[in-house]
Amino acid sequence: xDEGQLKNRLILVVDDEERMARFIRLNLEHDGFQVVEAxxxxxxxxxxxxxxxxxxxxxxxxxxxxxxxxxxxxxxFNSVPVIMLTAKSEEDDRVRGLEYGADDYITKPFSPxxxxxxxxxxxxxxxxxxxxxxxxxxxxxxxxxxFGRREVWIDGKLVKLRPTEYRLLYHLVxxxxxxxxxxxxxxxxxxxxxxxxxHYVRLYxxxxxxxxxxxxxxxxxxxxxxxxxxxxxxxRRK
Numbered sequence: 001x002d003e004g005q006l007k008n009r010l011i012l013v014v015d016d017e018e019r020m021a022r023f024i025r026l027n028l029e030h031d032g033f034q035v036v037e038a039x040x041x042x043x044x045x046x047x048x049x050x051x052x053x054x055x056x057x058x059x060x061x062x063x064x065x066x067x068x069x070x071x072x073x074x075x076x077f078n079s080v081p082v083i084m085l086t087a088k089s090e091e092d093d094r095v096r097g098l099e100y101g102a103d104d105y106i107t108k109p110f111s112p113x114x115x116x117x118x119x120x121x122x123x124x125x126x127x128x129x130x131x132x133x134x135x136x137x138x139x140x141x142x143x144x145x146x147f148g149r150r151e152v153w154i155d156g157k158l159v160k161l162r163p164t165e166y167r168l169l170y171h172l173v174x175x176x177x178x179x180x181x182x183x184x185x186x187x188x189x190x191x192x193x194x195x196x197x198x199h200y201v202r203l204y205x206x207x208x209x210x211x212x213x214x215x216x217x218x219x220x221x222x223x224x225x226x227x228x229x230x231x232x233x234x235x236r237r238k
Contacts, residue, residue: 006123007032012053014044014070015085016063020108024057027112028119041065045073053080055123058102060086060093068100075101079163081122098203101162104190121191125167137173139235143212143221145173152212159211164189168204169212172222177234179225205230 011028015021016039025035036051038044041062048056056074060067071082084097084105094105103122106115137145144153147170152159161169171188172180180188182198190200209216223231 006120008034009054009123010034010036010051011119012036012038012044012047012051012056014038014041014056014062014067015059016040016061017059020059024115027115030112031116033119039063041067041070041073044070048074048078048080055119055126056080056082057119058082058084060084060097068096071097071100071102075162081126081163083118083122095203098164098200099207103164121194125189125191126163137235139173139221139233142214145169147173154212161211162207164204165208165211168201169208172230172232176232176236179229179231181229185229201230 011033013021013024013028013035014037015024018039021037021039025037028035036047036053038047039062041064044056044058047053058067058070062070065073067084067086071084074080074082081103082101084094084102085108086093086097086105087108097105103126104118106118137147139145142155145151146153150166152161152166152169167189168185171185182201183195185201186194186197189204190197194200205222206216209219209222212221213219221233223233225231
């Protein structure tokens with residue numbers, strides 16, 4: 001996607017440290033983004049409803065609700081991409097944010113270049129995933145996927161997928177029967193900036209298996225090619 005197409009996107013920055021919020025604002029505005037700020041969790045929810053931003057930068061440490069609680073509230077009504085900002089480098093915090101539906105995280109302190117790069121990457125992959133085939137895919141009698149409607153059905157029941165889970169499934173299904181390496185999946189789903197983050201792939205494949213497979217420990221849809229990557233079953237060769 002042309003970088004010019006990302007200009008003027010509205011970013012909501014949620015951080016109770018006004019100096020940090022200003023630092024983020026100045027760097028994003030310098031790169032052509034529009035920015036709106038919030039300093040508390042509930043204020044962020046109201047701004048999100050009123051302004052409908054294209055992306056949220058959400059600090060974990062807030063004075064009323066923590067960032068994880070705010071993220072859970074956001075995901076109850078909105079699929080806007082969210083990048084968590086955290087001063088903690090522990091993997092548990094990163095995984096917790098991803099489990100609650102965050103699209104990415106940035107650990108403080110971060111450089112302006114890293115900030116803008118991550119924001120661009122998340123916006124690119126979010127917008128790219130909206131242009132998909134509108135054909136209904138019947139994997140088998142149990143699993144049906146309609147990428148045009150962004151719907152996944154298991155045994156006739158609608159399964160709710162988070163945006164990143166949806167993008168991962170889309171690329172695996174589009175390459176059904178072929179092995180996708182970790183690097184290929186990272187590039188397609190997260191962006192080339194994430195080529196050194198293979199744990200993202202393992203984590204989200206696990207999420208998908210929990211939602212789609214009858215027995216996640218013995219999957220029949222998303223197959224592991226040990227040491228290489230993953231392959232979606234070739235349902236087209238029946």
